[in-house]
Amino acid sequence: MLRHNIVRKVVPCAIILLLIFIFLNPIGQLTWTLEVEPSTRLHVPQTNKSQTINVQRTTLSDLPTSTSERTPQSAAEKFFVFSPKCKIPYVDALSKEFLDMTLPMPFKACTADPDLFSVSYNRETKYYTLHLHHQLMRTHFSNYSDYACFYYETMAGTNDSFAIARRAQFFEADFIVPRHFLGLVASCNDIRNVSRVVQADAFSFVQYPGNRNETSDAWRAEHYPSVFLFGIDSMSRMNFHRTMPLTSQFVRHSGWYEMEGYNKVGDNTLPNLLALLTGRSPKWWSKSCNLKTTGCFNYITYLWDHFHNAGYLTAYAEDLPSISTFNYLKAGFVRQPVDFYLRPFLMILEHVLEAVEYLGSNYYLGRRHSYSYIFDYARQLIQRFVHESPKPLFGLFWTSSLTHDDHSGGANLDASFVNYLEQYKDYGLFNKSIVILFSDHGARYGHLAEHASGFLEERLPMLHIYLPPGYRSRYPKVARALKLNRNRLTSNFDLHLGIRSIVEQIRPGIDFMKSYSCIGCRSLFRVVPRNRGCKDANIPVHWCACETYVPVATTGLAVRLGRMVVYRMNKYLAKLNLNTDCQQLYLGELLKAKRQLHFDDFGVEIDPPHGMEVYQLEFTTTPNGGKFRTLVSSRKQRGERSH
Numbered sequence: 001m002l003r004h005n006i007v008r009k010v011v012p013c014a015i016i017l018l019l020i021f022i023f024l025n026p027i028g029q030l031t032w033t034l035e036v037e038p039s040t041r042l043h044v045p046q047t048n049k050s051q052t053i054n055v056q057r058t059t060l061s062d063l064p065t066s067t068s069e070r071t072p073q074s075a076a077e078k079f080f081v082f083s084p085k086c087k088i089p090y091v092d093a094l095s096k097e098f099l100d101m102t103l104p105m106p107f108k109a110c111t112a113d114p115d116l117f118s119v120s121y122n123r124e125t126k127y128y129t130l131h132l133h134h135q136l137m138r139t140h141f142s143n144y145s146d147y148a149c150f151y152y153e154t155m156a157g158t159n160d161s162f163a164i165a166r167r168a169q170f171f172e173a174d175f176i177v178p179r180h181f182l183g184l185v186a187s188c189n190d191i192r193n194v195s196r197v198v199q200a201d202a203f204s205f206v207q208y209p210g211n212r213n214e215t216s217d218a219w220r221a222e223h224y225p226s227v228f229l230f231g232i233d234s235m236s237r238m239n240f241h242r243t244m245p246l247t248s249q250f251v252r253h254s255g256w257y258e259m260e261g262y263n264k265v266g267d268n269t270l271p272n273l274l275a276l277l278t279g280r281s282p283k284w285w286s287k288s289c290n291l292k293t294t295g296c297f298n299y300i301t302y303l304w305d306h307f308h309n310a311g312y313l314t315a316y317a318e319d320l321p322s323i324s325t326f327n328y329l330k331a332g333f334v335r336q337p338v339d340f341y342l343r344p345f346l347m348i349l350e351h352v353l354e355a356v357e358y359l360g361s362n363y364y365l366g367r368r369h370s371y372s373y374i375f376d377y378a379r380q381l382i383q384r385f386v387h388e389s390p391k392p393l394f395g396l397f398w399t400s401s402l403t404h405d406d407h408s409g410g411a412n413l414d415a416s417f418v419n420y421l422e423q424y425k426d427y428g429l430f431n432k433s434i435v436i437l438f439s440d441h442g443a444r445y446g447h448l449a450e451h452a453s454g455f456l457e458e459r460l461p462m463l464h465i466y467l468p469p470g471y472r473s474r475y476p477k478v479a480r481a482l483k484l485n486r487n488r489l490t491s492n493f494d495l496h497l498g499i500r501s502i503v504e505q506i507r508p509g510i511d512f513m514k515s516y517s518c519i520g521c522r523s524l525f526r527v528v529p530r531n532r533g534c535k536d537a538n539i540p541v542h543w544c545a546c547e548t549y550v551p552v553a554t555t556g557l558a559v560r561l562g563r564m565v566v567y568r569m570n571k572y573l574a575k576l577n578l579n580t581d582c583q584q585l586y587l588g589e590l591l592k593a594k595r596q597l598h599f600d601d602f603g604v605e606i607d608p609p610h611g612m613e614v615y616q617l618e619f620t621t622t623p624n625g626g627k628f629r630t631l632v633s634s635r636k637q638r639g640e641r642s643h
Contacts, residue, residue, distance in 0.1 A: 085531050088545045115201070121384075128203075155182060163345070165351075204373065221392055226394070233439065234407070236439070237462040247414055251437060262495075267444070268441070270328075280518075297331070308338075308394075310392075319400060353365050363401065370401035455549045497522065542629075557634070559587070
């Protein structure tokens with residue numbers, strides 16, 4: 001009975017406390033600020049008097065100082081961004097100390113067997129043909145004396161929650177794929193034991209669109225740049241250079257621009273992609289509808305909608321459909337959001353093909369790596385509408401399978417991705433298209449996130465922008481702006497405005513909704529102010545890399561500050577007359593503690609203004625096991641040693 005009463009009290013109180021924190025915080029983070037003055041007297045649990053208060057002082061000098069990427073020669077070159085309002089310290093991505101931390105897991109090939117099926121495309125008839133290579137059955141699968149081959153059509157359901165695989169159809173020779181097929185799964189089985197699969201494979205199809213004005217498309221393709229966005233999940237700009245050297249070398253060619261001060265605006269993928277695609281945060285959109293409610297994502301206007309209205313074809317493909325951006329703990333789309341949408345095809349594959357988990361995700365589906373379906377789909381689009389029958393295209397292609405749960409996963413993606421880029425180059429992608437290679441954020445947990453540079457790793461995703469020669473000639477101010485913006489503070493909102501400006505350039509009279517105005521945001525395709533802080537750029541303070549934090553010991557003063565925060569939480573509950581219903585909270589475990597760095601105008605680390613140190617704490621409480629994050633300001637008391 002006693003335990004039952006405790007549970008009855010703890011659960012409602014935990015919920016109330018969580019709601020209080022969310023309600024009070026304007027940016028949606030569980031963040032409190034507590035100033036501890038020398039004269040402040042708080043009734044908190046006392047530490048052992050014999051215990052020495054020791055907070056490890058990790059400074060800028062503790063960050064990597066090797067110069068393999070560039071050699072700092074001035075104060076500004078020791079920072080990614082250096083201005084009165086923002087100083088983001090430079091981190092050498094290729095420092096030797098990262099080598100052991102980013103050693104990749106062994107790369108695994110999906111299969112060594114030759115392809116029993118293949119697909120070709122007829123440019124004249126605009127039909128795909130599925131080929132069955134009977135000769136291979138005789139030479140490589142001779143142990144199967146009798147076999148039968150089938151195909152299953154993959155179809156989209158009425159919404160994102162399901163897809164359909166039509167009943168198996170028998171075929172013996174080449175099969176001309178009907179125009180309405182989104183994709184298919186092909187399989188050959190042993191007749192004596194139908195459950196015994198000889199080989200199964202899957203193919204998606206970029207079908208030629210009907211009801212298009214070919215003359216208008218040809219003119220648009222000549223005058224409008226296609227826009228391709230390639231995204232790699234959880235990849236900081238430092239870790240990109242560290243784990244993907246081949247791709248890093250590719251994007252150093254003429255026409256590419258890297259943004260070293262590109263700062264994320266949210267915790268995980270959804271808020272950062274929404275900011276890029278819509279210019280708004282999930283919190284802002286939630287004012288209009290609940291993002292978990294079916295149909296809400298269709299209510300929102302995206303970049304692909306603007307490009308569609310300007311006459312572009314649109315595409316969106318993302319691997320790992322079970323945890324994809326708009327579907328993980330969300331309802332996804334009711335209507336297909338773009339012209340070419342790969343999700344239904346991949347959903348079928350997760351159910352009918354063998355999926356092998358490795359590095360925390362579905363490493364491969366069937367006979368191919370999960371990411372290959374995304375970049376193969378992009379290649380088809382480039383073949384069809386950039387190389388063969390030019391049409392303006394806007395496409396987003398996103399992969400998480402190798403990098404989401406492994407900060408060294410980029411090393412396994414590197415060679416394959418560069419191979420795709422080279423193929424895209426052969427099909428003419430870089431002749432007239434704007435190409436953006438980007439990420440949502442860096443490592444949020446694991447060894448890399450816990451490193452002295454982890455604060456910056458998490459907050460500075462990679463961003464590389466390619467402008468084709470003709471575009472650079474026509475809009476030299478854009479090229480100049482990207483060059484100047486390289487080491488200035490920018491965000492997803494700025495990138496959104498930059499991509500949106502492409503539509504404004506080709507359709508000067510277009511009228512964007514006034515509700516999309518973003519105070520402080522600047523188009524990345526224009527020169528952004530040099531003296532710009534996170535508040536100016538609409539970057540929430542918790543994700544701001546301008547105020548850099550470094551890890552400190554989770555003992556001594558850090559523990560005392562954690563106890564003070566929990567004490568104030570209890571006081572606040574009492575103020576709301578909830579102390580009789582809620583159990584008193586105690587500090588459980590101090591998970592992380594970080595201290596803010598301060599620099600002078602010359603980039604030299606200095607003591608905090610007015611002696612007020614700022615700490616970022618992450619901790620749990622008992623008895624409810626709640627997890628909280630807070631900012632604490634602490635003034636050094638008289639006679640106390642520097643810490």
